[in-house]
Amino acid sequence: MPRKPKTLKLATFNVNGIGTRLPHLLAWLDKARPDVVALQELKAVDQAFPAAELEAAGYGAIWHGQRSWNGVALLGRGTVPVESRRGLPGDPADTQSRYIEAAVHSVVVAGIYLPNGNPQPGPKFDYKLAWMERLLRRAQALVAQPHPVAILGDFNVIPTDEDVYDPKAWRKDALMQPEVREAFERLLAQGWTDALRQVHGDRRIYTFWDYFRQHAERDRGLRIDHVLLNPPLARRLVDAGVDRWVRLQEKASDHAPTWVEVRAP
């Protein structure tokens, strides 16, 4: 009998407040047992990051917090990620905590929290587009690496109309503007594989459901959390999915953990 090959599981989870969501996060880690995790929207300063609780759960961590908003972290199961970069290059004046990069379990992982960009048009939308251009520059350097690399996180991009329950309702939203989609397309064109799309094809799969009108229960969502793999890692892709059950719990984040499994090297 063929045995299931040994795999590595990489996941991203926008927790919408690490303080409030710690019980959810710990329960999910215990059940899903991911090897590498990118977290977004910590909404906490560095000193408030629950490193001890995560260590007790078996995860080493690095994090870049910020008061009230943003904040990203990387977790390694049984290991502390070896940080290679924090903050997206290209704008020294940008103080928002949205990018963290490290080597974890022999994979280079870039965890991102791409700006929302609403309302558009306006300065926030301009900041989003500029941030995407900076990401494109960094991603170009990453995609060509000979070793496995993943970019994962909350991209705040609805790539196509198939990735939203009602395109008309979101027509004017920053998440699906043509410029944003075009930038995401250019990112993929560098050679990245959109792992969820690769595995699920045309099947609808969402990663976010807003808090209104019981959208989670009715599966009226968006696909905005993405896992991109460079060619050496994409070749090892085995499976990908979304842990929607996390979103259906009481006091849940509006995002669900989104993961991929790759063959271990």
Next chain:
DNA sequence: ATGGCTGGCGACGCCAGA
């Protein structure tokens, strides 16, 4: 066309999210 819900902050309402 609008508002509906939630977290963080810091004192009951405001900002930001998506």
